[in-house]
Amino acid sequence: MSAPGRDVAIVAFAQSDHRRRTDDVSEVEMVMPVLHEVLRQTGLRTSDIGFTCSGSSDYLAGRAFSFTMALDGVGAWPPISESHVEMDGAWALYEAWVKLLTGEADTALVYSYGKSSPGSVRDVLTRQLDPYYVAPLWPDSVALAALQAQALVDAGHTDEAALAALAARRRTDAAANPHAQVTGARPQGDYVVAPLRTGDCPPIGDGAAAVILAAGDRARELCARPAWIRGMDHRVEAHSLGVRDLTDSPSTRLAAERAGVFERPVDTAELHAPFTSQEVVLAKALGLGDDVRINPSGGALAANPVMAAGLLRLGEAAAAVHRGDSDRALAHATSGPCLQQNLVAVLEGDPR
Amino acid sequence: MSKEPVAIVGIGQTKHVAARHDVSLAGLVREAGARALADAELTWADIDAVVIGKAPDFFEGVMMPELYLADALGAVGKPMLRVHTAGSVGGSTALVAANLVAARVHRTVLTLAFEKQSESNAMWGLSLPVPFQQPLLAGAGGFFAPHVRAYMRRTGAPDTIGSLVAYKDRRNALKNPYAHLHEHDLTLEKVQASPMLWDPIRYSETCPSSDGACAMVLTDRAGADRAPRPAAWVHGGAMRSEPTLFAGKDFVSPRAGSDCAADVYRQAGITDPRRQIDAVEMYVPFSWYEPMWLENLGFAAEGEGWKLTEAGVTELDGDLPVNPSGGVLSTNPIGASGMIRFAEAALQVRGEAGEHQVDGARRALGHAYGGGAQFFSMWLVGAEPPAG
Numbered sequence: 153m154s155a156p157g158r159d160v161a162i163v164a165f166a167q168s169d170h171r172r173r174t175d176d177v178s179e180v181e182m183v184m185p186v187l188h189e190v191l192r193q194t195g196l197r198t199s200d201i202g203f204t205c206s207g208s209s210d211y212l213a214g215r216a217f218s219f220t221m222a223l224d225g226v227g228a229w230p231p232i233s234e235s236h237v238e239m240d241g242a243w244a245l246y247e248a249w250v251k252l253l254t255g256e257a258d259t260a261l262v263y264s265y266g267k268s269s270p271g272s273v274r275d276v277l278t279r280q281l282d283p284y285y286v287a288p289l290w291p292d293s294v295a296l297a298a299l300q301a302q303a304l305v306d307a308g309h310t311d312e313a314a315l316a317a318l319a320a321r322r323r324t325d326a327a328a329n330p331h332a333q334v335t336g337a338r339p340q341g342d343y344v345v346a347p348l349r350t351g352d353c354p355p356i357g358d359g360a361a362a363v364i365l366a367a368g369d370r371a372r373e374l375c376a377r378p379a380w381i382r383g384m385d386h387r388v389e390a391h392s393l394g395v396r397d398l399t400d401s402p403s404t405r406l407a408a409e410r411a412g413v414f415e416r417p418v419d420t421a422e423l424h425a426p427f428t429s430q431e432v433v434l435a436k437a438l439g440l441g442d443d444v445r446i447n448p449s450g451g452a453l454a455a456n457p458v459m460a461a462g463l464l465r466l467g468e469a470a471a472a473v474h475r476g477d478s479d480r481a482l483a484h485a486t487s488g489p490c491l492q493q494n495l496v497a498v499l500e501g502d503p504r
Numbered sequence: 505m506s507k508e509p510v511a512i513v514g515i516g517q518t519k520h521v522a523a524r525h526d527v528s529l530a531g532l533v534r535e536a537g538a539r540a541l542a543d544a545e546l547t548w549a550d551i552d553a554v555v556i557g558k559a560p561d562f563f564e565g566v567m568m569p570e571l572y573l574a575d576a577l578g579a580v581g582k583p584m585l586r587v588h589t590a591g592s593v594g595g596s597t598a599l600v601a602a603n604l605v606a607a608r609v610h611r612t613v614l615t616l617a618f619e620k621q622s623e624s625n626a627m628w629g630l631s632l633p634v635p636f637q638q639p640l641l642a643g644a645g646g647f648f649a650p651h652v653r654a655y656m657r658r659t660g661a662p663d664t665i666g667s668l669v670a671y672k673d674r675r676n677a678l679k680n681p682y683a684h685l686h687e688h689d690l691t692l693e694k695v696q697a698s699p700m701l702w703d704p705i706r707y708s709e710t711c712p713s714s715d716g717a718c719a720m721v722l723t724d725r726a727g728a729d730r731a732p733r734p735a736a737w738v739h740g741g742a743m744r745s746e747p748t749l750f751a752g753k754d755f756v757s758p759r760a761g762s763d764c765a766a767d768v769y770r771q772a773g774i775t776d777p778r779r780q781i782d783a784v785e786m787y788v789p790f791s792w793y794e795p796m797w798l799e800n801l802g803f804a805a806e807g808e809g810w811k812l813t814e815a816g817v818t819e820l821d822g823d824l825p826v827n828p829s830g831g832v833l834s835t836n837p838i839g840a841s842g843m844i845r846f847a848e849a850a851l852q853v854r855g856e857a858g859e860h861q862v863d864g865a866r867r868a869l870g871h872a873y874g875g876g877a878q879f880f881s882m883w884l885v886g887a888e889p890p891a892g
Contacts, residue, residue: 157608204745209561209567210560210561210562210567211561211562211568216562216629216630217560217590217630219588220590220748220875220876220878221748223745223747223748224747224748228746228747229750230746230759231744231745231760231763231764232744232745232746233742233745233767234743234744234745235596235600235743236587236588236589237585237586237587237588238561238568238586238587239568239585243585243586247587247600250600250603250604250609251603253607253608253609254507254603254606254607255506256507256603276567277567279566279567280566280567280568280571280572281572282572283564283565283566283569284528385583386583386584387581387582388571388574388579388581388584389581390574390580391571391572391573391574392575402581403581406581487571488568488571489571492571492574493571
């Protein structure tokens with residue numbers, strides 16, 4: 153959906169250093185420095201923020217209402233206008249964007265976090281599947297992605313060598329990202345689930361991200377070059393893998409269309425593709441050519457804190473606009489097995 | 505640019521019961537969604553987006569169940585959001601959906617909240633031990649009982665007040681075909697003689713554990729013009745949060761609650777809630793929360809809430825009926841309970857509440873809270889479109 157009525161921008165972005173384990177800090181201790189960093193960038197205090205929204209999952213935290221503890225990191229006193237989605241933080245950003253579009257708030261703080269290290273995230277994510285017919289079989293996230301990858305190979309859209317080259321490119325780029333968990337090209341390793349090898353899979357780790365949104369002149373006050381959200385939309389597909397064409401992502405394409413992606417070329421794309429094969433699906437669905445810089449941050453192949461990895465894509469795309477590295481960037485987030493649900497945003501900087 | 509007015513044109517609930525063994529999770533939400541669409545005389549194709557809410561995923565043992573429910577909710581090819589703000593979630597979910605219309609992002613949105621508590625043990629779900637974190641022992645009752653005791657000590661309320669609330673709400677539930685508990689032979693004496701669970705909260709002063717879903721169709725002015733039945737209109741809506749535990753926290757009357765109400769009243773032009781609001785659906789999971797919230801929401805002065813209850817003001821035929829539907833004390837699918845409050849408030853101003861209709865209700869408040877009395881969501885709905 154193109155932004156109706158009001159200009160809203162991402163004016164600040166911060167993230168943690170993404171790590172394999174963070175036994176030394178709680179969720180709130182992981183989130184707090186990131187929140188302080190985005191506030192510092194804008195000079196805002198918690199009490200200046202009009203709306204706060206976060207994204208996280210109780211199943212990762214292993215306890216009910218886990219987000220209530222993270223709220224302590226915000227300092228919600230005096231009480232704040234606040235909401236939470238049990239989704240990746242990209243969707244928290246969407247909720248906050250809508251709130252700003254209503255005019256009820258001029259600034260919003262959005263954050264998300266996830267710790268995959270305390271449990272086995274491959275097993276945990278099986279609990280996301282149809283509880284009657286699929287979840288009892290415990291098909292894990294890598295196995296399902298491998299089904300998708302094999303379908304792509306069978307359809308002639310890619311092969312193992314091409315996936316290996318993609319993995320190497322992303323991790324080489326990630327060397328310039330000080331927050332990345334995995335940097336530098338490395339051997340593809342053994343099959344985890346064929347045809348996916350270790351190198352095709354995201355690292356497992358913990359991390360957090362936060363952004364600040366602001367509307368109109370407020371955005372210009374807070375940021376030298378705001379990343380204006382020109383459009384943002386998200387779409388979901390059927391849950392059952394059996395009724396989907398896993399080599400395509402019609403929900404990504406529809407969301408992109410509604411967000412206005414195809415009106416003018418983008419120069420940068422941050423795609424939330426935890427597996428190399430999923431980047432192939434997304435790039436094809438979005439019609440991204442060789443002239444588009446894809447995942448200069450290294451993407452989810454360099455750091456994949458579940459529940460924050462989508463918000464990271466929006467943050468990285470916005471940061472590219474802030475720095476002047478991009479004039480028009482696409483940011484994408486995904487959720488669910490084999491790219492079931494997808495969000496696409498278009499971010500633009502003012503002409504230079 | 506001003507906001508688009510938001511109308512509620514369709515409402516659907518399941519018959520809430522202890523265990524819906526006859527339906528899957530998908531079947532449960534589909535039932536409520538289909539009823540809301542039927543009420544609005546719309547089809548799944550008329551819906552632009554779906555906003556779903558529920559409380560912790562551990563209650564059903566499905567992580568982010570909206571992914572699996574996308575098909576049942578008619579959401580395939582559409583935007584779908586999943587809200588989780590603890591017990592206030594049903595209300596928050598409706599507000600997120602309302603904002604989609606208010607911001608003119610979408611024209612017609614289906615919002616739905618559910619809980620199928622029979623899939624697990626809610627008390628266990630609320631009491632998972634996590635190292636180095638404050639435990640919520642013995643479920644919600646164990647957490648809230650000390651705060652009820654603090655209210656009694658602070659106000660000097662007679663210890664029978666809670667039983668009056670429970671007896672009223674359970675009798676109101678007899679007039680609501682969707683309510684879970686229909687205790688035809690309940691008497692005040694039985695409430696007062698029921699076992700003490702968490703002193704001072706007795707068994708009959710406690711919410712049940714329910715399976716149920718509630719859905720609403722929200723739309724813009726043009727949608728309301730086409731609606732077959734009267735619409736309810738959103739005049740104000742807000743959420744407020746504060747930390748679970750901190751020095752100086754007032755559990756009896758949390759500031760987040762009174763701030764949230766003040767914001768809603770400001771939006772709706774309410775200056776005297778007691779006189780200007782005709783019916784209230786407030787989140788009362790334990791009987792004593794009625795007088796506590798009457799004060800927190802500005803219907804009574806501090807220390808005076810219990811006097812309204814005692815004088816019968818909050819009865820169905822009183823001058824400020826509270827929970828005409830029977831409330832959370834009669835029906836509690838946790839994730840849906842807030843939305844049921846919001847929906848019941850809307851039913852009142854639409855004049856569609858049936859036997860538990862408050863005569864002439866023009867403005868009604870829907871209220872929900874959650875967590876450690878720290879998350880609040882409220883909306884005020886009216887029979888007329890908002891001014892301007």
